[in-house]
Amino acid sequence: MTDSNSGSYTGPDRVFSGVQPSGSLHLGNYLGALKKFARLQNEKDCVFCIVDLHAITVPQDPAKLADQTREIAAAYFAAGVDPSKAIVYAQSSVRAHTELAWYFNCVARTGWLNRMTQFKDKAGKNAERASVGLYTYPVLQAADILAFKATHVPVGEDQKQHLELSRDIAGKFNHDFNAPNFFPLPEPLIKGPGAKVMSLRDGTKKMSKSDPSDASRINLTDTPDQIAKKVRKAKTDTGAVPATASEMEGRPDIANLIGIYSALSERSEADIMNEHGGGQFGPFKNALADVAVETLRPVTESMNRYLAAPDEIDAILNKAGDAAAEIADPIVADVRRIIGFRGA
Numbered sequence: 001m002t003d004s005n006s007g008s009y010t011g012p013d014r015v016f017s018g019v020q021p022s023g024s025l026h027l028g029n030y031l032g033a034l035k036k037f038a039r040l041q042n043e044k045d046c047v048f049c050i051v052d053l054h055a056i057t058v059p060q061d062p063a064k065l066a067d068q069t070r071e072i073a074a075a076y077f078a079a080g081v082d083p084s085k086a087i088v089y090a091q092s093s094v095r096a097h098t099e100l101a102w103y104f105n106c107v108a109r110t111g112w113l114n115r116m117t118q119f120k121d122k123a124g125k126n127a128e129r130a131s132v133g134l135y136t137y138p139v140l141q142a143a144d145i146l147a148f149k150a151t152h153v154p155v156g157e158d159q160k161q162h163l164e165l166s167r168d169i170a171g172k173f174n175h176d177f178n179a180p181n182f183f184p185l186p187e188p189l190i191k192g193p194g195a196k197v198m199s200l201r202d203g204t205k206k207m208s209k210s211d212p213s214d215a216s217r218i219n220l221t222d223t224p225d226q227i228a229k230k231v232r233k234a235k236t237d238t239g240a241v242p243a244t245a246s247e248m249e250g251r252p253d254i255a256n257l258i259g260i261y262s263a264l265s266e267r268s269e270a271d272i273m274n275e276h277g278g279g280q281f282g283p284f285k286n287a288l289a290d291v292a293v294e295t296l297r298p299v300t301e302s303m304n305r306y307l308a309a310p311d312e313i314d315a316i317l318n319k320a321g322d323a324a325a326e327i328a329d330p331i332v333a334d335v336r337r338i339i340g341f342r343g344a
């Protein structure tokens with residue numbers, strides 16, 4: 001049985017999430033997603049995907065795409081996701097995604113997609129020139145999740161609206177085809193420190209791989225020196241380090257740094273403010289830089305070790321792709337029957 005939000009669905013709990021292989025990963029991806037995945041694999045059945053089909057909604061270099069996919073696999077493993085506990089595979093190797101996405105394109109309403117803020121942000125003023133794939137991107141995301149009848153989806157806060165759409169699609173499919181509780185209504189797992197890591201240059205904008213300023217983010221491939229420099233240059237104000245939550249109010253840059261400190265060190269924000277509150281930002285940033293360097297160093301080193309053995313990564317991904325298809329194919333076969341196709 002799943003939690004209350006999942007209606008009366010009685011299937012087993014399953015966790016699903018995905019990361020795009022487009023550009024290098026940053027601290028937001030690590031704290032908002034990868035770190036949570038590693039914890040969840042000990043609690044539930046987990047399926048983790050490298051969403052290369054999502055990546056091609058914007059142009060990708062065909063000569064680099066496979067390596068970008070391996071890089072995300074390496075990041076999953078380096079963050080502690082264990083391929084003997086969780087399925088880690090590439091989306092394009094499992095056909096169920098694209099097939100179910102088409103069926104869901106016929107379930108989702110254009111009005112729903114027109115409300116998606118991430119499309120508006122990504123397409124910008126050039127929406128007319130954006131690919132149709134970028135527009136229907138959240139429908140493919142729903143297909144990812146529901147091809148596995150996943151009940152729980154760990155993501156950062158920026159994915160909240162896409163998860164709501166997945167729930168709407170699941171509910172409408174169940175209703176329109178008179179298949180009560182066939183799909184669970186997947187529940188987002190967003191809470192916790194690191195769910196919304198903001199830019200180091202502007203605490204009101206999320207840390208993002210598409211930000212033109214590299215100083216705005218800490219990449220998982222940054223050297224200790226680069227990490228320390230970025231932390232020391234992070235935007236602050238002329239006040240002191242806050243000692244209480246109320247002193248942090250209205251100071252998004254500071255709140256972000258304290259949030260990052262808390263998520264990396266696994267200490268509460270109150271604890272950090274107890275230690276540094278009232279002090280200058282210089283010593284606070286030095287302490288944060290040390291925590292960031294020491295926490296990320298083993299992750300980066302492990303990632304590089306995996307990347308030195310691309311054949312091993314491929315072997316893991318191939319085997320996991322088969323395991324993923326074994327779960328998803330029968331679910332999509334049921335969908336075909338429910339829709340009423342001949343021979344299904």
Ligand code: TYM
Binds near residue numbers: 017030051153158
């Ligand atoms: P993507 O590749 O942009 O990001 C991967 C994960 O990192 C989280 N994240 C953040 N968390 C906290 N602070 C930030 N600044 C930050 N930036 C990114 C994202 O929320 C995400 O969890 N559409 C998804 C990939 C996807 C997916 C799925 C996720 C495709 N299918 C099915 C869940 C289930 C995306 O583009 O994530």
